[in-house]
Amino acid sequence: MRTPSPNQAYAQELAARLLPLGPVRIKRFFGGYSLTLADVQFGFVMKGSLYFRVDRHSLGVYLQHGMPPFSYATAQRQVIVARYYEVPPSVLEQDHALQDWARTALAATP
DSSP, X not given: OOOOOHHHHHHHHHHHHTGGGXXXXXXXXXXXXXXXXXXXXXXXXXXXXXXXXXXXXXXXXXXXXXXXXXXXXXXXOEEEEEEEEEOOHHXXXXXXXXXXXHHHHHHTOO
């Protein structure tokens, strides 16, 4: 059996912590792992950070916490993916807060 990568292990831990919402599936997603519930991708783990989907209603809370959107660099430019923002460390500390933010991320998906 292969040892999971740090991103995979973190995604598995998050899926277990989010189990009260239902069975969260994880699968490879570019260089990280997506988090999906009922066939809806609401977040992902990339480079050791958790990102949740945002919409116009939830974006302000992420900005109040000073959290950045997901971004990556190409040879030509920095790409910002404004639909996903990093989850604040304070939210990651408590399961009920993490679950509440995940519910909001689920509601933000079309």
